[in-house]
Amino acid sequence: MIREFVDRETERALLEEEWEKDGGRLIILYGRRRIGKTRLVTEFIRGKEGILHFAEDTAPQIQIRRLQEAVARFFADPLLASLELATWDQLFTYLAGKNLPERRYLVIDEFTYLIKNDPTILSALQKAWDTALAESNWCILLSGSMLGLMTDAALSYTSPLYGRRTRDMLLGALRFADARKLLPAFSFQDALKVHLTIGGIPEYLLKAGDYADYAGFVEREFWSRYGYFYREPSFLLAQEFRELKTYQAILNAVAVGNTAPGAIAQFCGMDARHLYPYLEAMTRLGIIEKELPLLGSKRQGLYRIRDSLFDFWYNFVFSRRQAIETENHPADAVDLNPYFGKQFEVFVRSEFARSFLPGYTVGRWWYRGEEIDLVAVREEGGNIVFGECKWGNLTEQKTRGVLTRLVKKAEQVRHERYPHERFCLVAGGIEGKDRLREDGFLVYDIEDIEAACTAE
Template sequence: MISPFIDRDEERFVLEEEWSSDGGRLIVLYGRRRLGKTRLLFEFSKGKKGIMYFSEETPVRQQIKGLQEECARFLNDSLLSDLKIESWSQLFSYLVKNPPSERSYLIIDEFTYLIKADKSVLSALQKAWDNGLSDSKWCIILSGSILGLMSELALSYTSPIYGRRTRDILLEELPFCHAKDFLRQNFEDSMKTYFTIGGVPEYLQKASEYDTFDEFAKKELFSKYGYFYREPYFLLSQEFRELKIYQGILRAIANGRTKPSEIASHCGIETRSLYPYLEGMIRLGFVEKESPLLGSSRNSIYNIKDHMLGFWYRYVYPEKGRIETGSFRYEDCILSQYFGAQFEKFIRYEIAPLIFPGYDTGRWWHKGEEIDFIAINKSSKKIVFGECKYGAKSARDAKRILEKLKTKSGLVHAEDGYEIKYALFAGKVNDKESLLKEGYLIYDLDELKRIFKDTNIWEPN
């Protein structure tokens, strides 16, 4: 049974816009595995005519023959099916000379398999594009999951098809407002699941089989037969050769070593040798560099951006020995610190744009002091300082946290003349009404649920 297709409205709009444009179209769709690129293309192709070719890691001749047969079938061309075609140039040249009479798609899924087997496929496509495909009715979509290859060989300025692409689309994870629609868990458990595996559709589809987060984590994360138990190895091995170094970097960051010198020391390499590895993981969306808002970039740190990798290297990897021997007890695993850190990111990246549109958001730290959340609007001269406390807070605790926040905000170097507000984000805040009357901004889980309920569906401008 095919699951309902959720979101991707913006990407579908872009694809439809390309489809409706004049002349040939050459689109590159890329993104890490499990994000639903194939499903997106399947949905896009409904009601349209064309060829969808699913590439495989096979010898070049078999790849060419496979696409040749699909083209012959679509074009109803017995001559093409009987021709001896031995190169990509021959096949693409044939398509130039025998164009379709109406708008048609040519989708090559997992195009990176073709590049890996024979890089000449790119120059062959470039020549065919220049010799006629660009003026044809073909809408060509090249989809790929190996981000390193796609970035280096299909998207960079040195690529033969550079300057020929009419559009490239980076498919990213779903935000929580759409990710939660996969799940049948309650709001808080849905948040925990999202904090753990992010907005990857295939991951969410697996999580949708469980009514609670604990049941899901126990069976799929902390079991040697679980879906995610070996997923990081597979994901990293698709992109990197020096797997041990990349894993060392992720283990270091997951355990709180976020400065370059700390990461390098943990991995046993020089700090200056670390940066190419970090840059590679940033490019692929596995790691991110963070600088304090309203602070010095010299205090920048590195975090694991990918939810699943962050959780796995922080909690699953250290327990592999006990998991393998059957002595691990999920009940002994304390995840509150991780959920607290993810809750902060959740507020900054997903809640803030909804309640403070037009504000720059981030956090601030300096010499041991830290503020979880800052939102600033320079045009309206408004600034919000906030603290994020995952879990319930009594009125007394909440007031103490907010008073301390006021004191810390005085350490931040901001321009004079700003209207200042103070906010608390928490699971539950007792006596919330009295704090609101004092002018504080209070957001608990009930308020977050309301915000997401009122979130508008994406619409094109």
């Protein structure tokens, strides 16, 4: 069954723009596995003519032969099909020699498999591009999931393709307003829980969409050794890195709260000086990120797991694998609320805040044990907003208590550049919202988040 194709309007528009331009086009599309690259490409080439080739991780000679067969079929060239080509150079020379009267595409999906097994493909493509393809009617799109290899081999300044590509696109996750469209049977709150657990990865969301609620999804796909997500993070890491145990130890350290480099190194039994290459590698791939406090010292950087699936998995699955393997893991024994609270903060800052703080720079603040979940500034007008995020439901009395403590904490952050202050609370449910708003507070709960998402 073909599922609904959600969002990606910006990406589709960019690809169409490339298609309509004159001369050869060389597009590099990359992003993590399951992000929807193949589906995007399929939608882009619909109604167009060309060659779509799915590369496989096999010997170079087999790879050359399979692409050769695809090219021969497209041009109905039995002579090409019968030749024994030994190099990529021969194949790209053939393509460069074709005088196309109209625009045609050559899409190579999982191009990184070809680079991995024979890097000379890059030089061969460069040569063909410089001699003929750049002025041709070919629209070449190279797609890849091995982010490290794609970045180093196809995008870096040392790559033979450097300066040749006409567009590169890093495909990111869906925002929640779009992601929830793939979860039509879920309540709004359960859909948000799914998003906080696996992020906006289309294939993951489609898997979750097979279930009626969040509890059933997690029990079958995380708490089972046959679950779709039981080994997924390990598989993704193994595809990118060799020292799997070290990367897993670091991710486990960060997941359980060791966010400063020294604490991470101590948890892993490493010298802190040896830690940074691992952190940088995972940061480059979007698995983790370094956070700096807004309006705070730039030397106070902390690390967090940026990828929701990795954060959830290393919080709850990594340390429970033996119990899951022996089918001795009671699903109701796991308290997920602290995790949801942490991820809810991130969601509010990264997605929901744009609905009520347009034009603001949004972050958070911390110093010596004190923390403010949300700090947002707007230079024009000198505005600043301080906010707290709570996953659960709050009475009006508790809400006022949280806001009173927030006003007190804000005294440590006040800045003369931002004389106009407001205070905010976002929670699962808030009693007395109207009265709190009459008092000047910005208060929002799940009802307001749902309304904002529906309006997008």
